[in-house]
Amino acid sequence: MKAVVYEAPWRVSVTDVPDARIERPTDVLVRITSTNICGSDLHMYEGRTDFEPGRWFGHENMGQVIEVGAGVDKVRVGDWVVLPFNIACGHCRNCERQLTNYCLTAQPEPSMAGAAYGFADMGPYGGGQADFLRVPWGDFNCLRLGEDAEERQTDYVMLSDIFPTGYHATEMAGVQPGDRTVIYGAGPVGLMAALSATIRGAGKVMVVDRHPDRLRLAESIGAIAIDDSKVDPVQAVLDQTMGLGADNGCECVGYQAHEPDGTEQPNLTMNRLVASVRFTGRIGTVGVFVPQDPGAGDELARQGKIAFDFGTFWFKGQHIGSGQAPVKRYNRQLRDLIAEGRAEPSFIVSHELPLDRAPEAYEHFDKRDDGWTKVVLHPAT
Template sequence: MKAVVWHGVGDIRLDDVPEPKIQDRHDAVVRITTSAICGTDLHFVRGTVPGLAQGRILGHEAVGIVEETGTGVRNFRPGDRVVVPSTVACGVCSYCRAGYYAQCDNANPNGKQGSTTFFGGPEAAGGLDGLQAEFARVPFAHTGLVPLPDSVDDASAILLSDIMPTSWFGARLAEVSSGDTVAVLGAGPVGQLAAVAARLQGAGRVIVVDGVPDRLSLARDQHAETVDFNAEDPVEAIREMTGGIGVDRVIEAVGVDAEHPERGPAAVGESEKRRFDEEGDLAAPVQNPDRHGTWRPGDAPSQAMRWAVDLVAKAGTIGVTGVYPPHADRFPFGAAMQRNLTLRMGNCHHRRYIPRLVSMVASGVLDTTPFITRWADTEGAIAAYEHFDRREQGWTKVALDTA
């Protein structure tokens, strides 16, 4: 079968690989009909999240059809259409039963102290092959699959695998409630849908911060207020917009590959640039950008978090869904402490939120399809990665038609 395979930092290929097989009685094999490319996938190719094994299939977003189930999977049969949650969970441990699926005690073969397990990730995250392939093995399939009604097609369902639940989770982390003014840092796929989630959870006002014009335009399409950090200082702009107070809540949807402003009043000075350069060397000690500049790590790993601390109101809340590897340790802790900020962060408990989100799509309350800005087929997957990596116009979110 065809699959997108990681061979090293800066090196991904479309390879022919063996089809997966049932390995455990709780497994299922799913024929993938639609997958997608995520910013997290770019972290692996850029080198900001290390630890992938050479030959690992990438991807953690998928919709598909069940092909085969193990004897322990009692709730699905071949032919069922399903969405695959990005994180893997057993469904029976104390964490899963409390809804903390991303901290499952049994999914990670590294043991109970292992990190969140997800498809297409590093060995520390379970070392599972991903979902940018024609077929995939899904462990703990009785929990790790969510059924789709016929009324929810692939285009409506693919963002329910990761991006929409992560965005919903981000708004929950930030404790968004009725009437809140919310800033979303990052207008990539998660940031776009975090603005949607904040509205659905009661926000009275949503402000989206980014530096890419067409992503800001997409945010304005949903009537979010926007701030271009290359045209104005986002901290000063948001303070002015909020009467000098700041926002009640921040959703940080950027992560370790943040970029500092290229121009304008927020452009960094030489001392800040040196600090960010040092952070970048620590965040991505192995780098391999190609001659076109693709696969280059972000040049300001802590930029989004520093802005989050500065632009939120005193006693406000910051919810972090942007990905940071364990070795990313630069954070303005003292400034946050002195302002009585609440910081909540982590990997999304996808299985907790996906069933509700499927129902919201089926009922017409939620429509994620406007946020898929490009479709590509399997043969065009590597080129799609390159366009997405360069943040080219129109490449905010890429779905892959693997069928």
């Protein structure tokens, strides 16, 4: 089968890899119809991780079931399914507590957090930027979709990661009806956090970035766009909140945070959030802060030791939540919001391309070229 294979930093190819197949009785085999490129893929694409050349990408996947193992009894051939990026067994101590992002069975390395398809340090699993995907513990890891799945793929595929991830940021930030919420980052994740804050009834949603196309998308769902290449974003938030600061905030950038001139500063958004959020406010951090390989930033940042203004954070009595999203905790409810027409996460999709155009899509998305907000790839089979 064809897959998007990591060759070297900034180089992917669409080449033949061994066919995904049923390996265990609990596996499900899915023909992939839509698979996204994610900001998280770029950490591997840029060579900041130890993702091995020859492995293939893809953790935001949906498609149609074409085969089930002998031990699968809920999922049927022909079902349309979306696959949460967290691979989880469903019955370990963590899964039983809904912590499917920290499944103890799917991740063979106890020191590593969680398992995912096509990802560095998250188990040996193949990715879904390919014709087919093997889904372990298929009854647990497939979210079944309704009859409108095929024609609304660009909405439903967002349930695999970024819509629940954005929602998780707002959950950790404790967004309540009427709240004033600030979101740093208007990439796909930040835009999904903005959509989620709106769904939760926030009174005012402010989104900080410097890409006009992404800020326009934030405005298209009723958020206030703050362009930090033009204004001081902290002051802009204070101006919007009678000088009090936002009730809560979401970090949707991660260690690649930079100044508008391109200078990377891994603690930039955390410091600005601490300054933008009011006393006792909450901050949800879903942007990735992990030790990186060569990457940018100073030596401490490379080790994942990212200092931020903890003194002010402490003085203000703020709270923080962090980590990968437990996608399964939210994606059934978010699926039903999509099905009822109450959420259309596809508003961020800028490109739908055949799988074999992945190399150019990675290049544009990595450069955040104007208009390249979110790419959905469609395998040919």
